[in-house]
Amino acid sequence: MATIEKLENLERKLVVTVKWDDINAEFDKRLKQTAKKAKIDGFRPGHAPIKMVAQMYGASIQNEVLNDLAQAEFNKEMIAQQVRIADLLRVDAVEGQENNTETFQAAFIFEVLPEINLADLSGLNIEKSVANVNDAEIDQTIEILRKQRTRYNRVERGAQNNDRVIIDFVGKIDGELFDGGSSENYPFVLGQGQMLPEFEAGILGMKEGESKDVSVNFPEDYHGKEVAGKTAVFTITVHNVAEAELPQVDEAFAKALGIADGDVSKMREEVKKNVSREVKRRTDAQNVEAVMAALRDAHSFDLPRSLVNEEAARLAEEMKQNFAQQGLDAKDLNLPVEMFIDRAEERVKLGLILPALVEANKLQPTEEQIKNIVNEFAESYEDPQEVVAWYYADRERLQGPSNLALEANVVAFVLGKAKVTEKTLNFDEVMGAGM
Template identity: 40%
Template structure:
C-alpha cells in the first residue's frame, strides 16, 4: 500500500492511497467462493453452480462491495501508519478503480490540532466574597410570598403591580390588525408584556371605564407591518385586582417543607438554600473567568470545522426541544440557522480540546470522595438523601455526569493555582446577577 499526505490548509489533510489490485482480487475471489457454496440458480443444484457462472452473475456487485470495504480499511491503516488523528468523517473520492489495475483513492479530512499547554499565569480572576444579610433574607422571603400571592378584586383605580382584566381592540388607520384584539385578558401592570405606553395608560383606570390610547409600535417589532406604526387601542377595564401575599404562618411554611419550628425554622431553611445558591454562583463566576482566560491564552488555536459543525447541531437540537411536537413539522435550519450558534459552538469546541489536553497531562481523575461529596450536596434538599445518592450510584450515565462535574472543578482548581487571584467584595444580589451574557450561555 502506497500512502502520501498533503496539507491543503490549516487542519485539512489530503491522503492519497494506492492499494495493489491483488488485495481486491483475492477478496473478491474469497467472497465468490463462499457465495458459491449456497447460491441457488435455476438449472443447478444448490452449491453446485460453476464458479464461472457465479462470477458472471455476481462478480460486479461483489467487487463494488469489496472496493468500499478495502477503501475504508485502507484509510484507517493509512492514518495509523502516518500517525494522523481525523476529526470527523473523511470525504473519499475514488481515482482509479479499473479491474485488474491497482486502485487509488483520495481522502480529505481534518485532523485534531496539536495542543501546546500555555503559561496561564496571565489569567486574572476576581473571586467574589459576599455575605447574606438580614435584608437579603427578608427580600427573598418577600419574593416567596409574592410568588404564592392571590388576586382580590378591589373598588379603586388601578396602580402598577395590580392585575386588570381587560377587553381591547387595536386599529391602524382605522382598520383592525392581526393580534391586536383580546377579550377577558388578564394583565399585570408593570410586567412589560405589552408595547410601551399600553400598561402605563391603564394605570388610574377603574372597573367599567373605557379609554382610547394612541401608541406607536417599536421600530424593532417582529411584525414588518407594525414596525414603528402609529395605532390606537380601545381599552375597557372589566376588573381591578390587587395582589394579596400570604401570611407568614405554619400553612405557608409547610409549602416549603418546614413542618415544625415556626418562622425561625423557616428563615433558617431559606437562608440555607440561599447559601447553597450563593456558593454555586461564586463557583460559576470563577469558572467563567478562568475559561475566558484559557480562551484568551489559546486565541490562536485552530479548531476543526467538523467538530464545530457537530456542536452547532447539538446546540440547535437542544433549542428545538422547546418546540415540542411542532419540531417534527419544521426544518430546524430554517428557523435556527448555523449563525446563531457558531460563535458559542467554536468556543465550546476550543475549550473542550484544551481542557481534555490539560486533564490528560495532569492525570486528573474523578476522586471518589469528591464524587460522594458532590452527590451528598445535591441530595441535601431531599427528604431521603441516601435514597437519592443510591439512585445516582446505580445509574451509570447519571453518575458519569457527576464525575464529569467533579473533574471540571478539579481542572478549574488546577488553573486557579497558575492564575492571579484577587478577592472582590460584592453584595448577595450582585453575585446572583450574571455580569455578562456568557455566564448564561456556558
C-alpha cells in the first residue's frame, strides 16, 4: 500500500508506481486496435504497416496509456485506503526516472474532505422566529389589497397628500438646465416620498392649470452626484389633481379577489389562509437561516480550497446570469471571484456538515413528507391534482420538494436539541423580511 504524504491543510500527495511491462503490454494492445482502423495515405484502412502506425500515433497512445494506468492505480489506492477526495488538483512528473526501465511513477496532488466531528447541539443557542395571523393581520392585508385597487377621481380643489398629481416640471441650477431635471405629464402620489420633500411641499395646495417656481435643495449624499448639495429652481405646472377612492369591502370586492359568490366571510378566510401560508414561509426561512448559522458557528475545520473556489466561480456566474435576465449586458462583466469567497465558504462548510448530520441521525425525508410538501405547493393552484401529477410524472421534479423536506427535518432536529428562545414578530416585521 502506497504512503500518502500530507502537504498543506487538506492537500495530499501520493506517488503511484506502474510497471513498464504492464505499460508496454497495454501500449501494444492499443496500438493494434488503432492499426485496425487507422487511415493512412496510400493504404487501405487497417492495412498500414504497424511501424508506420507507431510512428504516427505511438506518442499519443503511450501518453494515454501512462495516464490511464497511473489513474487506475491512484483510484485503487484511494479505495483501498478509504480516502474521501474533494478534488484532484494536478499530476506532477517524478524527477530522476528517465533511465528507469522497471517502473514509471507519477505524483498525484489532491485535496481530501475534512473529517467532520459533529458538535454537541445542546450547546447551541438559537432564536426562533414565530408570528401569528389574527383579525388585525387580515384587516391590514385587506387594506393593502384595497389600496392596490385604488381609483383616482379628478378634483378641482388644491392638491393634498395622497392625491395623484400629473405635472410638467423644468429644473434649472444657476439658470442652466440639467440632466434629469425636466419631465412632461409626470404622475406621482403626494406624500409617498417619491420626490424630494421640498418638491412635494411646493405642490401642496396647487390646483389644475396652476404654475409656480419651487426652490429645492439637493442633499449632499444625493445619488445624482452632479446635483448633490446644489439648489435647483423647478418651474412646476399642474395638469391634473385626483383624489384616491378605495373600493368598499363588499360583494364586488370579494368577487374581484376570486370569491365566486362574493361572500365577504369566505374572502376573509381565503385571505387568512394565503397570509398564513406566506407568514409561515417567511418565518420558516428565517429559522432555517438561524439554524444554519448556528451549525456553521459550532463547527471548525479546514475547507477544501478547490471546492470553495469552484463555488465562488459558480456564484459569480449566477450573478452574471441574474444581471442578464434583468436586461443588463453582463457578457463582459468582470466579477472578481474574491467577492464571493465568504459566501462560498459558508455554503461549502454547510455542504459538509449537513450530510454528516443527516447520516448520523437518520434525517432523510420520508415519501409522506415529500408528498405533503408537493400538496402544499399545489394548494395555491386552480387544479391542485394536476400540479401533483406533474411532480410525480418525473422523479427529478421531486428533488426540490425532497430537499425542502430534508431541510425541515434538519431544522426540527437541531431546534429540538438546542437551547431555543422564541422571538415573536409582528406582521410588518415578517412581511418586511424581503424573502
